[in-house]
Amino acid sequence: MSDASFAATYHLGQYQPAVEAEINSLNSQDFTNRFWHKDATLWTQNAEAQQSIRSFMGWLDSPEVLSKAVADIKHFVQEVKAAGFQHVVVMGMGGSTMAPIVFQRSFRQGQGDLPLSILDTTDPGTVAELEAELPLRHTLFIVASKSGTTAEPLAFGDYFYDKMKAIKSDKAGENFVAITDPGSKFVTQATQEGYRKIFLNFAEVGGRFSALTYFGLVPAALYGINIGALLHGAVEMMHACGSQGPVADNPGLKLGAAMGVLAKQGRDKLTLITPENLGSLGLWLEQLLAESTGKEGKGILPVAGEPLGRPDEYGADRVFVYVGYDEFKDQASLDKLTALEQAGHPVIIIRLSEPMDLGREFYRWEIGTAVAGIVLGINPFDQPNVQAAKTATDKLMKEVTEKGQLPSPGQPAASQDGISYYGDVTGQDAAGVLQAFFQQAQPGNFMTLQAYLHETDALNKDLAEFRQLVQDKLRIATTSGYGPRFLHSTGQYHKGGPNNGLFVQFTADHPQDLPLPGRTYTFGTFENAQAQGDLQALRDNGRRALHIHLGPQPEQALQTVLTALKAALAHLG
Numbered sequence: 341m342s343d344a345s346f347a348a349t350y351h352l353g354q355y356q357p358a359v360e361a362e363i364n365s366l367n368s369q370d371f372t373n374r375f376w377h378k379d380a381t382l383w384t385q386n387a388e389a390q391q392s393i394r395s396f397m398g399w400l401d402s403p404e405v406l407s408k409a410v411a412d413i414k415h416f417v418q419e420v421k422a423a424g425f426q427h428v429v430v431m432g433m434g435g436s437t438m439a440p441i442v443f444q445r446s447f448r449q450g451q452g453d454l455p456l457s458i459l460d461t462t463d464p465g466t467v468a469e470l471e472a473e474l475p476l477r478h479t480l481f482i483v484a485s486k487s488g489t490t491a492e493p494l495a496f497g498d499y500f501y502d503k504m505k506a507i508k509s510d511k512a513g514e515n516f517v518a519i520t521d522p523g524s525k526f527v528t529q530a531t532q533e534g535y536r537k538i539f540l541n542f543a544e545v546g547g548r549f550s551a552l553t554y555f556g557l558v559p560a561a562l563y564g565i566n567i568g569a570l571l572h573g574a575v576e577m578m579h580a581c582g583s584q585g586p587v588a589d590n591p592g593l594k595l596g597a598a599m600g601v602l603a604k605q606g607r608d609k610l611t612l613i614t615p616e617n618l619g620s621l622g623l624w625l626e627q628l629l630a631e632s633t634g635k636e637g638k639g640i641l642p643v644a645g646e647p648l649g650r651p652d653e654y655g656a657d658r659v660f661v662y663v664g665y666d667e668f669k670d671q672a673s674l675d676k677l678t679a680l681e682q683a684g685h686p687v688i689i690i691r692l693s694e695p696m697d698l699g700r701e702f703y704r705w706e707i708g709t710a711v712a713g714i715v716l717g718i719n720p721f722d723q724p725n726v727q728a729a730k731t732a733t734d735k736l737m738k739e740v741t742e743k744g745q746l747p748s749p750g751q752p753a754a755s756q757d758g759i760s761y762y763g764d765v766t767g768q769d770a771a772g773v774l775q776a777f778f779q780q781a782q783p784g785n786f787m788t789l790q791a792y793l794h795e796t797d798a799l800n801k802d803l804a805e806f807r808q809l810v811q812d813k814l815r816i817a818t819t820s821g822y823g824p825r826f827l828h829s830t831g832q833y834h835k836g837g838p839n840n841g842l843f844v845q846f847t848a849d850h851p852q853d854l855p856l857p858g859r860t861y862t863f864g865t866f867e868n869a870q871a872q873g874d875l876q877a878l879r880d881n882g883r884r885a886l887h888i889h890l891g892p893q894p895e896q897a898l899q900t901v902l903t904a905l906k907a908a909l910a911h912l913g
Contacts, residue, residue: 346580346591346700347666347691351681355602362597362715371593372582375710376400382714389719396721398544399706401583402552403574403699405542409554410568413561416537420562421454423514425480428562429470431459431496432484432555434631434828435547436519438624439556439702443565445620446695453564454480459496460825462870464854464863465794467499476500477507480536480562482517484555486547488524491730492824495856495866501533502857510534519554546721548627548829551702570699577700581707591704595688596711602659602686603633603640603716608838609786609817611643613662613677615670619645621663621698625705626821627829632709632720634833640712641786641833643817646807648676651683655815657784661688663701725836728880729827733873740861746868749887757900763886770901774908777886780842781814787842788834792823792871793894794848802898806844806905813909816842824870831874835881843878843885847871848894 352359374382378397380390420428430440437460444456459470481504483497497516504512513534520526522540530538539554550556552574557567581592599610610629612622622644633639648660660680664670674689681687692701713720740746752760756770765780767773781787787810789803807818821830823845834841850864861869871887878885890897 346577346704347693348591348595349689350594350598351687351689352598352602353681353684353686355598355605355607355686358605359598359601362601363593366593366597366711366714367586372586372590376583383719384717389722393719393721395544396546396549398542399546399549399552401578402542402545403571403578403703406553406557407568407571407575409557410571413554413558413567416558417561420480421452424478425454425515426475426478427457428454428480428482428559429457429459429474429500430482430484430559431500432482432493433460433490433825434627435550436484436486436490436493436555438548438627438829439551440559442551442620442624442698443556443560443563446618446698447563447565450564454562456559456563460492461795461822462492462495462824462863462867463792463794463822464850464867465852467496467854467863468852469794471500471503476503477515479515480517481515482519482559483526483530484519485524485526486521486541486550486555488520488526491733491866494526495859495863498857499854499863517558519558548631549706549721551624551706552699566696569696573697573699574703577703577707581703592707593711595704595708597715598686598688599629599640599659599708600712600715603638603712606657606784607659607686608639609641609643609657609659611646611658611660611817613648613660613673615664615668618663618665618692621701623829624702626819626826628705628709629712630830630833630837631723631726631828633712633716633718634830634837635722635724636718636836637838638716638718639833639837641817641819641837642830643786643819645804645820646811646818648673649811650676651680651685653811653815654680654685655783657817659686659688661690663690663692666691666693723832725877725881726828726832728835728877729831729870729874731873732876732880733870736869736873737861737866740865740869744860746865746872749872749889752889756904757897758891759897759900760889761886762889764884765886770904771907771911773886774905775911777844777884778810778814778842778908779912780884781816782840783815785814785840785842786817786819787814787844788818788830789820790823790826790843790845790871790874791820792845792847792867793890795822796895798895799898802895802902805902806898809902809905809909813912823874824867827870827874834883835877839882841883843883845871845875845885845887846890846894846898847887848890848897849892851892
């Protein structure tokens with residue numbers, strides 16, 4: 341089963357007849373015409389849900405609509421360069437920053453183009469590190485928030501606006517750009533503060549479907565990417581997916597039907613393999629798939645960053661998707677994928693010829709995700725459980741404002757070497773608590789590491805080792821993410837998807853904290869409140885969660901946790 345025009349090959353083995361039957365069934369129901377006419381009955385018979393679906397399908401024609409805005413965006417880029425700007429920082433969360441991260445890490449920067457940084461964490465160490473690297477007077481800050489009410493980008497904007505006021509007084513706004521929806525409160529603030537430019541996006545495009553709108557394209561153009569060519573590829577994929585009428589071989593339908601059918605048959609862990617220079621695609625896909633499908637106890641869990649292993653290291657809950665470049669053969673991975681396919685695991689291989697093909701791939705996956713929602717019988721455009729963590733955090737921040745500090749997390753199940761372990765399990769020491777926690781693992785479960793920490797290479801290495809140890813011993817899927825980034829992506833799946841996760845949350849002290857202008861709390865307190873609120877939301881949804889507070893030196897402490905983990909896993913059968 342292949343898709344020659346857009347370089348995708350499907351090795352589905354025993355699942356192929358079911359996938360083909362699903363495609364034929366949808367086509368017999370006039371799928372293409374109904375889909376492109378935004379017929380919400382494809383997804384649900386509930387009238388209220390149908391209205392919600394129709395109101396969030398503006399992304400369908402965004403490549404064509406935004407093609408008309410390319411000249412204006414390019415003119416803006418020229419204006420910014422002429423004004424002497426030397427650096428761009430995109431500040432947002434979730435859908436506002438995932439595509440810019442992919443662009444920044446996947447494309448080589450050309451001479452004369454502006455370096456691009458992305459800020460999507462409230463961690464004070466990360467904010468301070470970024471600030472120290474920037475030529476502040478010559479930095480353009482993009483505050484990206486669809487709703488205009490998202491707490492994190494507003495906090496980032498206020499922090500750096502305060503810094504810029506100290507440098508440029510009433511001209512501070514010249515260094516700021518807003519990307520938001522029409523009518524959001526943020527438009528008023530940005531206007532009052534004299535922002536250089538306000539890009540009004542489209543209310544009918546949800547954040548995770550916004551890669552090919554102003555949220556993705558403005559940073560891409562500033563970074564030097566040919567956004568006209570990027571959109572051209574997306575328009576070609578639109579046509580291939582039936583935007584001009586029914587087609588014989590629809591790449592988006594094929595991907596979505598495969599993902600949906602495989603998930604319904606228990607293959608709900610979509611394991612993504614990429615070469616290193618496409619690794620950031622996993623961050624974008626995590627949000628798109630997990631937030632779109634993880635609800636009503638159903639969902640597809642994207643698994644990125646796991647080293648590819650032998651067939652006997654995996655359960656029957658996996659589907660493997662390789663996304664790579666034509667000229668990069670990566671034979672070691674392809675050989676392992678062949679072995680996995682021969683062992684009965686479904687394998688999908690997608691090839692790109694160059695980074696510019698990401699435009700078409702973004703679009704293929706958006707269609708595929710929408711189609712998977714049809715197969716699973718869920719609304720892929722809402723995020724009912726994301727609000728839970730926000731509400732819990734807001735309640736905690738109110739308490740901070742009134743009492744000056746966060747409430748106590750309670751008594752730890754164990755404290756050892758300055759590290760505290762909080763959970764519903766008991767043990768004599770750290771290893772005992774970890775053993776009791778992981779004893780709960782069952783086939784088909786997954787573990788996710790939620791790191792509310794300052795990202796460093798050392799921590800990344802240790803988190804990867806933690807995952808590897810658990811995967812090797814328990815044969816379950818593992819994922820990892822930095823908070824609060826994942827709250828706006830996989831956080832929906834964590835609370836609304838199948839209740840088969842083991843959640844390990846890491847927090848730390850903030851000896852180098854930063855105040856937030858106009859607020860009674862700091863970045864560090866905000867981050868800790870988000871962690872506590874997230875933990876509360878997980879527990880309110882009956883999830884198995886272990887909170888490990890690493891203290892003032894998280895890198896050293898995580899090494900100690902790894903030692904305890906090895907002892908714990910050694911005692912499991």
